[in-house]
Amino acid sequence: MPDPTPRIQAQPAGEGGRLLVLGQWTAAQFARPRLLRSLTRAVPPGRGWDLRGADQLDHVAAQWLWDRWGRRWPEDLEALPTQRAVLERVARFTVARPVRRRRGWLDAWLGLGAGVLRTGNHVRTFTQLVGELVLNLLRLAAAPHAGPWRDFSGHLYRIGALALPITALVGFLIGVVLAYLTSQQLRQFGADAYIVNILGIAVIRELGPMLAAILIAGRSGSAITAQIGVMRVTDELDAMSVMGISHAFRLVMPRAMALAVAMPLISVWTTVWALGGGMLAADVSLGITPAFFMRALPEAVQIGNLALATAKSVVFGILIALVGCHYGLRVKPDTQSLGEGTTASVVASITVVILVDALFAVLFKGVGI
């Protein structure tokens, strides 16, 4: 079998002094490392060419030769009719490469403007989404039988019930770690019994709702964006609009309602598991019995904290749903945009949860402490 490697050989001057093109001139052969460099070196200028010895000549290889010839026909060229046909197609269709424009100050300025407008647009559409949710809730209150209840219960199950194992596990482990680390410090001061206060306030007021919200934002916020985004990619959203069914009523509202209900329940569930973990760790490391822990907890933590945590969770739930839907509805019909939207949705919903939590901390600093 002849050597398939593309190569160029110089013919002795007596036989015409042309450059002989030999081997299989195909893109697959060009994939060999360093081949192109060695070919480029092998071309002395101003000689004739003989392609007839090549086994194959495909368009990529012809393109390379054409570039090598300075994009015009060499004066002395011997080629088979099929090779000539390939070269002619390449010659006909080669266009000048575009000149890359340098990015200047104007582009940076315009880029900044586009960024500001994009942010403004985000704010505007999100506000619109909130407004539509309120209007749709009023519409639902006027005609409760026409609501998307099946959707609501489906989302409640997927977002709420299916999240129970993971939130329990994370809550329990965080409780154990927190109690263990705190107990090390408290023992130095002999303030062992205060572990109930620290754990109670921290977990019930802050950590329980926050942990649950962050887990749900990662788990369900991304799912909401992906679901709605794929509906955009497959034209399902348009199909829905054509039937006169509003996205806000049929897609956004059931999810927001389901999260508003599921979030406080999951928050309580996570809190209970975190307290359980803390109780266990306190028993092991400080010898504080669960019985004492249970007795001391109501005295250490005012009931106001529980109300605050629940209220916070409802707000977190609605925000996660709205942020998920917001990014889902903005997805453009391509895979890149879908991926970006899902990522942005998770980052934004976690950020929003933390910001709103800080807001609650400032606004209700007089409650429960």
Next chain:
Amino acid sequence: MDAGATLSSEPPVVDIRGLWSVFTTPEKRFVVHENLDLAVRSGEVLSIVGGSGSGKTVLLRQMLGLETPARGDIRVLGQPVSQLGRRGAASRIGMLFQHGALFSAFSVLENIAFPLRELKTLPPGLVRDAAMVKLQMVGLKPEDGDKMPADLSGGMIKRAALARALVMDPPLLLLDEPTAGLDPESSEGFVTLLRSLHRDLALTVVMVTHDLDTLFELSTRIAVLADRRVIVSGPAREVIAFQHPFIHDFFLGERGQRAMELLREYPFAV
């Protein structure tokens, strides 16, 4: 030169022997192909027709190695199909999927250049130029190269996908419903394009189609899939003359009669 002698002495481009395709669901077992034989010779345009569910697309996917048959042997370009998935597969076999399957995150030109760029050895300028040549060979304009797949019409998607399938000049091209979803005008334009590419690039083409116009205008041979095997394969006239209920319904129904007139207009097909 005797064309018949060269055809028979050359090994077939696609050689399927004793193929069994079986799909199992928990309740049932479907046999789609039963001891099916099919050979595609170099340079021909073979159309596979058959009722829905007769396993035409499955056959195409098996030729590509995307699905493994239950039993039987498929050789493409003299190699077992299991070897095709390796590096440089794009230089052996090109596939035009029914909906184009363009990468939606890339521009048209980037889509076409993708197999070349993945070789990692070609300079970017050369890759761009080579993709540009293919872009124009399928009848798109240079400025279409910067468009995104989402902004293209159905006909343009097919053309861009065809350019991508052909970017490494594979000798074998598979087409799944090449004209489905196109309006008659762009469908006809696409068929003309396929015919000229088949001639210019010396391609071997295997296609699955329901469209009788496309079938008669393009194919040099038609293979009919029914009763889980190829019941007949040959030029259009031979196939139509074959006695089988499916062939009668498919070609001689009202829809068939209209397309048959094409057969007289395009003697190329027969």
